[in-house]
Amino acid sequence: MPEVDPLYVSAVLHAYRRTANTTGHVRTADRRVAERLSLRRVPLDTVTGALLLAIARRLARPRDLTPLGLVRSLSYFLPVIDELLAAPLTPEYRAYLAAKLGRGQLHPG
Numbered sequence: 001m002p003e004v005d006p007l008y009v010s011a012v013l014h015a016y017r018r019t020a021n022t023t024g025h026v027r028t029a030d031r032r033v034a035e036r037l038s039l040r041r042v043p044l045d046t047v048t049g050a051l052l053l054a055i056a057r058r059l060a061r062p063r064d065l066t067p068l069g070l071v072r073s074l075s076y077f078l079p080v081i082d083e084l085l086a087a088p089l090t091p092e093y094r095a096y097l098a099a100k101l102g103r104g105q106l107h108p109g
Contacts, residue, residue: 002039009034012047012074019051020101021058022071030074042081049089050080056097 012034013026037047054077058068071077089097 004035004038008038011044015048015051016074019055021055033074046084047081049094050077050084052097054080056101
């Protein structure tokens with residue numbers, strides 16, 4: 001039976017804590033999610049890509065819609081993690097999103 005990798009859990013929680021538009025706080029439930037991801041052997045690159053993609057999607061919402069609140073749970077990203085397990089981000093698209101996010105250019109037109 002696989003064991004939880006504490007270094008992986010720490011890396012996931014650190015990435016989540018530093019992700020834009022999250023509360024920056026790690027709760028016990030977030031730690032459990034990170035542990036389950038460790039047990040599933042989800043690549044760390046997939047998790048960090050999902051954090052990036054989900055936040056990019058949130059920020060790309062049309063400006064006339066009500067702004068979304070902060071993400072309060074690592075669980076929010078689970079559907080995107082599963083999406084990327086099925087169809088990973090290309091390195092080029094990941095770099096594109098990171099650059100756009102870093103420059104605050106994700107709002108449409």
